[in-house]
Amino acid sequence: MALAVGCRARPGKSRDNKTGSWRVFKPVFDREKCTQCGLCMTLCPEGCVHETEEGFVAPDYTYCKGCGICAEECPGTAIAMKQEEK
Amino acid sequence: MIDKNLELFDCGHRACGGCGAALAARLVTKAAGKDTIVVSATGCMEVFSTPYPETAWKVPWIHSLFENASAVASGIEASLKKQGRTEKVVIMAGDGATFDIGMICISGAFERGHDLTYICYDNEAYMNTGIQRSGATPYDASTTTSPAGKCSFGNKRPKKDMPQILAAHGAPYVATASIAYPADFMQKVEKAINTKGPCYVQVHAPCCTGWGFEGNQTVAIAKLAIETGLWVNFEMVDGKVVKAKKVVRKPVEEYLKTQKRFRHLFKPKRQDAEIAAIQAMADKNAEKYAIDIKLKKE
Amino acid sequence: MMEITEGSHAVAEAVKFCRPQVIAAYPITPQTHIVEALAEYVANCELDAEYITVENEFSALSACIGASAAGSRTYSATTSQGLALMFEVCFNVAGMRLPIVMSIANRALGAPLSIWNDQQDSISLRDSGWLQFYAEDNQEATDLHYIAYRVAEESSVLLPAFVCFDGFILSHTYEPIDMLTQDDIDRFLPKYTPSERLDAADPISFGMYATPEYYHEFRYEMDRALKESKAIIHKAGKEFGQMFGRDYSAMVEGYRLEDAETAIVALGSICGTTKDAIDEMRDEGKKVGLLKIRVFRPFPTEDVAKALLHVKRVAVLDKNISLGAKGAVTLEVKDALYNSGIPVKGYIIGLGGRDVRKKDIKEIVALVEKGQGDMFYGLRTEVL
Known part of the structure; x- marks a missing residue:
């Protein structure tokens, strides 16, 4: 790829950096307990928690760094942090 | 209207897990929307979001230097005006770039009255360079240039009052916010953007790496700052405080105890006088902004 | 048309003919007459530009960065201490490849303080990536502004340019000058239409940082563009000569x-x-x-x-x-x-x-x- 004049770039390329590999603990979402309040989606610093096609809430593990804010802030107990298996 | 599903700050950025500033960037871009040009100052946010060519910004974005974001934004605003364009100009800079090195440029831009919104993500020290104190570092916080030691309790000065300084410039809208209250924060950003003239929003954005706590505690700690009165969420319109978030206050040590930067206040021995001094600051905040909810006596 | 004009006023008029859309400048002796004249043009609607009265030179050039990146032809003027205050911004402008043109009314640098002429100021910025033109007289000082914009904005160049003329010796001296007209310059200097700008319709990130994998090559590209600008200077100078009789094809x-x-x-x-x-x-x-x-x-x-x-x-x-x-x-x-x-x-x-x-x-x-x-x-x- 030719160097962009002036060190510029268009959006999209940050997705090449798959930050999911940083994860030590993994948030596991319990569909039964989730009320779909959406707080985890709002508070995720990665913006990687989203609504799935089936209407559930799930993180994108490609980018989830496993910080655990979602689990900590979930008003219920729908998100559990589990040791990542590698 | 804020579109909650709009994501303009992309995945793949290199912020630490649990970064308060990254969350702030997401919320700001959500609130500001697509027709926004973001100007960043040098700092953590700039670095974790734009290693060439991997930009995380889905809105037009520019970074020039550490101290000149407001001047760059002034030029953009002038250019847009000349071209008859309607994009909004939003600055996002850390507390070092705002309270310290960028002060002259900010003062100039606010005095000239450009139509722009300045968001300071306040994580209370120079995090990008390794947690050195800034003018926003709170009293007694231990940083790498204000370390606690045998004859020091850490940072010797309280935070500079940036909101008041900018209100004194005649800014029509000045607000403080917290990443722990995202809806409130986004509303304030939206209000600032829709207010003509230079507006300022200072958002408390805890830094797990710099303050010393687990990444999952970022929001909880931001909330504690509010609940202890050490951070007050307020709004100023034309220089007058019109609203402040009221709380049933907790003692400051509930906040201080959660972070390594204040650990020297509790270990090896509890420093009652210092904790009392910080409590007095919270009490003063509470009085100044009338944030105390008085519980009915039983 | 021959006019007997002060150097600074002639330069200001030449800048006006270049139709800058944003001007950001801060007063400093001996540059002041340029920025005062431009302010008058704007106040009298003779020049349709946004004029930002910044709080210092550092902000002047920083504001130019924003305006240029947003797609406007942009201008500033300074000298000496002002240019020194811009040091950091100068390198930034060049690295960001923004074709800003700036007049330098050359003056000595303190200490000791001196408001008088030498060329230490612009020469000290020789490694910054800006083109540097030096005028012998005020005729050349005006003409070089047209050439500077033409060359700086050329897509293969995209680098900023100083037009240097000696403080007081030229800036405050009245000389007969053949002033061109707006029509002349409109024929020579096309409208500024950058291929990339800050624009919500096509979001681009400007001023990203480069890791060691890329930085070396970015600097190489700047050096290459600056060296290759020689051919563009030659072309623009020659064309200027063909149009107006004063040939600047030679460096x-x-x-x-x-x-x-x-x-x-x-x-x-x-x-x-x-x-x-x-x-x-x-x-x-x-x-x-x-x-x-x-x-x-x-x-x-x-x-x-x-x-x-x-x-x-x-x-x-x-x-x-x-x-x-x-x-x-x-x-x-x-x-x-x-x-x-x-x-x-x-x-x-x-x-x-x-x-x-x-x-x-x-x-x-x-x-x-x-x-x-x-x-x-x-x-x-x-x-x-």
Whole structure:
């Protein structure tokens, strides 16, 4: 790829950096307990928690760094942090 | 209207897990929307979001230097005006770039009255360079240039009052916010953007790496700052405080105890006088902004 | 049309003809007359530009960055301490590849404070990636602004440019100038239409940071663009000559140099005095000539070598000093003539407004003939 004049770039390329590999603990979402309040989606610093096609809430593990804010802030107990298996 | 599903700050950025500033960037871009040009100052946010060519910004974005974001934004605003364009100009800079090195440029831009919104993500020290104190570092916080030691309790000065300084410039809208209250924060950003003239929003954005706590505690700690009165969420319109978030206050040590930067206040021995001094600051905040909810006596 | 005009006013009028859309500047002697005149044009609707009255020069050039990145033709002017305050921003503008044009009314740098002329200010920014044009007189000072915008905005260049003219000596001097018209300049300088700008319809990130994987190559690209701008300068200068009769295609210009045995090399207004001194020396039978350098960055190394290869000796006049080394122009000329065997001597002259007269030029010629040089010329030894 030719160097962009002036060190510029268009959006999209940050997705090449798959930050999911940083994860030590993994948030596991319990569909039964989730009320779909959406707080985890709002508070995720990665913006990687989203609504799935089936209407559930799930993180994108490609980018989830496993910080655990979602689990900590979930008003219920729908998100559990589990040791990542590698 | 804020579109909650709009994501303009992309995945793949290199912020630490649990970064308060990254969350702030997401919320700001959500609130500001697509027709926004973001100007960043040098700092953590700039670095974790734009290693060439991997930009995380889905809105037009520019970074020039550490101290000149407001001047760059002034030029953009002038250019847009000349071209008859309607994009909004939003600055996002850390507390070092705002309270310290960028002060002259900010003062100039606010005095000239450009139509722009300045968001300071306040994580209370120079995090990008390794947690050195800034003018926003709170009293007694231990940083790498204000370390606690045998004859020091850490940072010797309280935070500079940036909101008041900018209100004194005649800014029509000045607000403080917290990443722990995202809806409130986004509303304030939206209000600032829709207010003509230079507006300022200072958002408390805890830094797990710099303050010393687990990444999952970022929001909880931001909330504690509010609940202890050490951070007050307020709004100023034309220089007058019109609203402040009221709380049933907790003692400051509930906040201080959660972070390594204040650990020297509790270990090896509890420093009652210092904790009392910080409590007095919270009490003063509470009085100044009338944030105390008085519980009915039983 | 010939007009007798002050240099700064002529420059301001030339800038007006370039139709800058955003101007950001801060007053500093001896640049003030330029920015005052531009402010008047804007106040009288003679120039349709946003004029940002910033709080210092650092912000002036920073505001230019924003305006240029957002897609506007952008202008500033400064000198001396103001340029020094812009140091960090200058490197930034060039690295971001924004074609901002800035007039420099050359002035000495403190300490000690001096408001008078030398060229230490712009010369000190020689490594920043800006093109540097130097004017001999006010005619050239105005014309070079048109050339500067044309070259800077060329898609293969996209680098900023200084147009330097000596403070007071030119900026505050009235000279007859052939002022072109708005129509003339509209024919020569097309509307600024950058291929990339800050725009919500096509979001681009400007000013990202580069890791060691990329930084080296970004600097290479800047150097390449600056060197390749020589061809663009030539083209624009030639076209300007065809349109208006004053040819600026050459980056260096010889004066009575063809058969010269001693060559003087200089830049800026001192070239005028030097030409007069040369005429007198020629009348006395001395074979002396001048090589005027109009473009200092990119440095026309090959042109300088070609122009000087036939001379017996070279005296370089420097209104600057790289303290602890030599004058900046001397170093470049020595580089250009390396291996030629031609002796090159440098003379530091006219710092901080010290007047340089014809007799000084003649003395320098006498010195270089004796092989004496690489020195501060004209020291008042009685105060040392």
